[in-house]
Amino acid sequence: MKVTAVLLAAGKGRRMGEKKQFIKLKGEPVFQYSLNTINKVDLISEIVLVLPEEDIDRVKIFSFKNVIKVPGGRERQESVYNALRSIEDADIVVIHDSARPFATERMFIDGIKNVKSGWDGSITALKARDTVKRVRDKKVVQTLNREELYIVQTPQTFDYKKVLDAHEKAVRDKIFGTDDAFLMEKYGYSVTVNEGSVLNFKITTKEDMILANCLAKEKTPF
Numbered sequence: 397m398k399v400t401a402v403l404l405a406a407g408k409g410r411r412m413g414e415k416k417q418f419i420k421l422k423g424e425p426v427f428q429y430s431l432n433t434i435n436k437v438d439l440i441s442e443i444v445l446v447l448p449e450e451d452i453d454r455v456k457i458f459s460f461k462n463v464i465k466v467p468g469g470r471e472r473q474e475s476v477y478n479a480l481r482s483i484e485d486a487d488i489v490v491i492h493d494s495a496r497p498f499a500t501e502r503m504f505i506d507g508i509k510n511v512k513s514g515w516d517g518s519i520t521a522l523k524a525r526d527t528v529k530r531v532r533d534k535k536v537v538q539t540l541n542r543e544e545l546y547i548v549q550t551p552q553t554f555d556y557k558k559v560l561d562a563h564e565k566a567v568r569d570k571i572f573g574t575d576d577a578f579l580m581e582k583y584g585y586s587v588t589v590n591e592g593s594v595l596n597f598k599i600t601t602k603e604d605m606i607l608a609n610c611l612a613k614e615k616t617p618f
């Protein structure tokens with residue numbers, strides 16, 4: 397079974413104030429951390445790296461595995477769709493945000509195993525540990541049952557043909573989601589969870605860089 401990884405690094409970093417995927421963490425750009433991890437996962441045979449169109453030619457990458465560079469779109473969903481359409485043949489695709497540099501090899505492997513075992517998709521997720529409430533106009537209106545709540549991360553792994561189908565239907569129906577699993581759920585595909593980690597947080601604002609710098613290890617690629 398051919399497994400392709402899609403690494404998303406085409407964001408604008410509006411909340412950070414700069415393109416966070418290129419910020420250096422102990423000498424390496426943020427996106428290179430995920431590339432290093434994906435390179436260690438034997439089950440993955442090629443990588444589609446999605447970059448801002450204006451940066452495609454200048455960005456230097458280090459990878460043992462074959463990397464295809466693809467231009468991103470205006471929104472994350474459009475970037476994923478561009479990547480999926482650029483894939484010539486794959487059975488399984490693993491989609492990962494480069495803004496999550498501390499995803500582990502295990503998260504990639506667990507997702508791939510779940511899809512190989514028959515699920516249409518598997519998403520890295522962390523069971524809610526805090527109490528979660530619904531608030532409207534600053535008034536607390538409901539306390540949610542946290543036994544049913546998961547904080548969703550990437551990598552997210554899917555049957556390639558099915559996730560491409562979900563994205564094509566979403567374009568047709570003008571549906572937008574904050575992750576790819578949302579589109580799978582919407583079109584009736586089965587999605588399960590594999591275990592995430594608090595360390596697999598998404599770098600979003602400058603504050604997140606403090607933690608990222610603490611977690612980053614001095615290392616050379618691979």
Ligand SMILES: Nc1ccn([C@@H]2O[C@H](COP(=O)(O)OP(=O)(O)OP(=O)(O)O)[C@@H](O)[C@H]2O)c(=O)n1
Pocket residue numbers: 404405406407408409410411412415416417446468469470471472473475492493494495496598599600
């Ligand atoms: N058009 C886009 C938007 C986002 N991403 C990627 O999707 C991931 C999650 O997005 P987010 O954290 O929202 O990143 P940005 O879009 O860069 O941030 P912001 O929303 O603050 O502009 C990141 O790895 C980002 O590079 C992408 O490839 N293409």
Ligand SMILES: C[C@](O)(CO)[C@H](O)COP(=O)(O)O
Pocket residue numbers: 472493548549550574575576598
């Ligand atoms: C896909 C994702 O990482 C799951 O948590 C997240 O939704 C992407 O974040 P964004 O800021 O909405 O692009």
